[in-house]
Amino acid sequence: MSRTVSAWVTSGEDLLGVVGPFSVDVPWWSEVEPVVGRLEGLLRVPVLVLRLLTVEGGEGGRDGHVTYHVEALQRPAPELLGRRSVPEGLSWGDDVLRMPWARAEGLRELLDWGVRTLEAAGRPVTGRVVQRRTWNLAGLFRLPTARGPVWLKATPRFATDEAAAVGAFARVDAGLVPTVIGRGEHRMLMAHVPGEDCWDASPETVTAVTGRFVAAQTALAHHRLPELRDWRTAVLADRVNALLDGPVGAELDREERQAVRGLTDRWRLLAECGLPDTVVHGDFHPGNWRTDGGAPVVMDFADAHWGNLVVDGLRAIDFLPGPLRATAARAWAEAWAAQAPGSDPVRALALAEPLAHLLYAVRYQEFLDGIEASERPYHDGDPAAVIRSALRCAERPGAFLTDLEV
Incomplete structure (x- = not known):
């Protein structure tokens, strides 16, 4: 299946009409550059995509028929748009949970901030x-x-x-992360990192980036960052119990809830493995490593927190193809054995394999609690789904653990 697109177009307070449906080559709903390009060709004016309105079909954030709210920066000719009455049931009113960049005025303010900040930094914007x-x-x-x-x-x-x-990472290993040029509340400007994401990482790349990241986390373990959420093991155990007592728990049957509660002792045992609490990336998969042939740069720290770092090792393992999973596990375990003498990183991986999925359940529920209704198709059902993944891991540990002689 591919993605088809419709767009309801506004200009300021005026609803101008609808364009589409038309197809785009990139299936992911969040990838709007091709949508903007196609719309500007059809409307002959510059536009910006504000937000998702509806999705029909598709899953996992891709494919299906997607309808967006689009702001025209200049008014297009009326004959280039279709109907002008909003169909019943379309999410059109204001929403307190709407993101600032999903509002026309908020998006303009954000882009103006970026242009001004770069001007002040001596890097003026030279084009659109x-x-x-x-x-x-x-x-x-x-x-x-x-x-x-x-x-x-x-x-x-x-x-x-x-x-x-x-x-924080730049202070201990500047080349490991992007260069930040400007920052504000929930926004930042980063220098471009050339190259490609490491979805096709070689064993050498996996080993190198893992060892380097572990060394940086070790250096940061003694300096707690107050800006990061506290997600140490005891805190996460409480958050998981709260999920089970709420609507997410209602999506699970009684046996599933009992089985999840049966994993409780693993939090304590994990804390006893001797690994330090430090800055955890939270989404340390190869799609967030980038290289042009040199040392990889680690990107996208939006899920970073203070806690047990085993989740980063497991995230990398989860996203790598079969033969590289054992490579990543071995690289991570050996790096931590060297950095934290007396620790037991292999046992930590075994204990935490299901617990990492429970952490993801907590995080996905934060997404759902913090977004407006029309955006929920991105994450609906995710907390219960990853809780079930945790139970599968507890019953059938990953094959990568066998190679580590757990």
Whole structure:
């Protein structure tokens, strides 16, 4: 299945009409650069995508028929648009949970801030800003400058202070993370990192980036960042119990809830493995590593927190293809054995394999609690789904553990 798109177009307070449906090559709902390009060709004026309105079909944030709210920066000719009456049931009114970059005035303010901040930093914008992605977890824009592109990223209220997390790693290993050029509340400007994401990482890349990241986390373990949420093991155990006592628990049957509660002792045992609490990336998969052939740069710290770092090792393992899973596990365990003598990182991986999924359940519920109704198709059902993944891991541990002689 591919993505087809319709767009309801506004200009200021005026609803101008609808365009589409038309198809785009990129299936992901949040990837709006091709949507903007197609709409500007049809409407002959510059536009920006504000937010998702509806989705029919598709799943996992991709495919299906997607309808967006789009703001025209100039008024297009009326004959280029279709009907002007909003169909019943379309999410059109204001919403207190709407992201600032999903409102026309908020988006203009954000882009103006980016341009002004780069001007003050001596890197004036030399062309039009390009909207790359927009969804409930981020707005991402590319700003051209004479010294190369700069990326403007905006994040929601429930996201980490990403610039603070990146800055912490930069203090101990500057080349490991992007260069931050400007920062504000839930927004930052980053220098472009050339190359490609590491979805096809070699064993050498996996081992190198893991060892380097572990060394940086070790250096940060003695300096708690107050900007980061406290997600140490005891806190997460309480958050999981709260999920089970609420609507998420109602999506599970009695046996599933009991089985999850049966994992409780693993939190204590994990804390006894001797690994330090430190800055945890939270989404340390190879799609968030980027390289042009040199040392990889680690990106996207919006899920960073203070807690047990085993989740980063498991996240990398989860997203790598079969043969590389054991490579990643071994690299992570050996790096921590060297950095924390007397610790037991292999046992930590075994204990935490299901617990990591429970952490993701807590995080997905934060997403759902913090976004407006029309954006919920991105995450509906995710907390219960990853809780069930935790139970499967507890019953059938990953094959990568066998190679570590757990």
